[in-house]
Amino acid sequence: xxxxxxSPSNKVTEKGxxxxxxxxxxxxxxxxxxxxxxxxxxxxxxxxxQGNSAPDKSGxxxxxxxxxxxxxxxxTLTIQRTQQEDSAVYLCASSPRGRSNTGELFFGEGSxxxxx
Amino acid sequence: EDxxxxxxxxxxLQEGESSSLNCSYTVSGLRGLFWYxxxxxxxxxxxxxxxxxxxxxxxxxxxxxxxxxxxxLHITAPKPEDSATYLCAVRGYGGSQGNxxxxxxxxxxVKP
Numbered sequence: 001x002x003x004x005x006x007s008p009s010n011k012v013t014e015k016g017x018x019x020x021x022x023x024x025x026x027x028x029x030x031x032x033x034x035x036x037x038x039x040x041x042x043x044x045x046x047x048x049x050q051g052n053s054a055p056d057k058s059g060x061x062x063x064x065x066x067x068x069x070x071x072x073x074x075x076t077l078t079i080q081r082t083q084q085e086d087s088a089v090y091l092c093a094s095s096p097r098g099r100s101n102t103g104e105l106f107f108g109e110g111s112x113x114x115x116x
Numbered sequence: 117e118d119x120x121x122x123x124x125x126x127x128x129l130q131e132g133e134s135s136s137l138n139c140s141y142t143v144s145g146l147r148g149l150f151w152y153x154x155x156x157x158x159x160x161x162x163x164x165x166x167x168x169x170x171x172x173x174x175x176x177x178x179x180x181x182x183x184x185x186x187x188x189l190h191i192t193a194p195k196p197e198d199s200a201t202y203l204c205a206v207r208g209y210g211g212s213q214g215n216x217x218x219x220x221x222x223x224x225x226v227k228p
Contacts, residue, residue, distance in 0.1 A: 004159070033214050041220060042120070043160070043203070048214020056212040091159050101213060103150035103205070107159025 002026070004108035006092050012114045013082055021077040021111045025094030030072050033095075033105060038088040046090075049075065051097070082115045089113075118143045118208045122219035129194055129226050137189040137222045139204030149187050150216065151180050152203040160203055194226045 005024040013019050025032050034046040045059035049069045069075040079086055089112050093105035121140045129135055148167055152160035164173040166182040173180045177198065179190040189202055201223045205216040
């Protein structure tokens, strides 16, 4: 597809379970971002990958959160021992080389996570 | 701490009734201010980037302006299809390229 693809689109899990969220960026985009959008709140930065550089993990809220990226391709966000406050829409975005500074991020439709 | 505040939280307009949305920000050195549009159930869609006070950008019925403390998104003669949540974000020198600070958004409803 032409856009950023995220899966699953919806995930319901029980407190304490681990979840994995997947992001397929637009082909050729070197930068990849994860943001979280909780109900009634603004988007919160989680992590940023740029090419082969070390990722910026400064937004990850706790050590239960981790993310990996395979080269300049797919990324997986993992949340271990989920808590109810982790319930949110997790948004992935990508941008092409040299365009990160313009702030033009291409977002996917998000993965809605509900922790019961 | 970098911060973005948007007002109003919600705005209802009649078709053709022009108005403005506000984005106030505090940031340790502005590297860019960004406007996005978000439709229900969708990811945000990029609209504009502004870099310095006095700069303006236009796209169809939308015009974004920037001062040293705030940005306005002016909507001229809106149509129902302009209904969406409009998000403002900033990037400061204290964060990485990927770290945009977003406001909570203004939900715009345009009635025919």
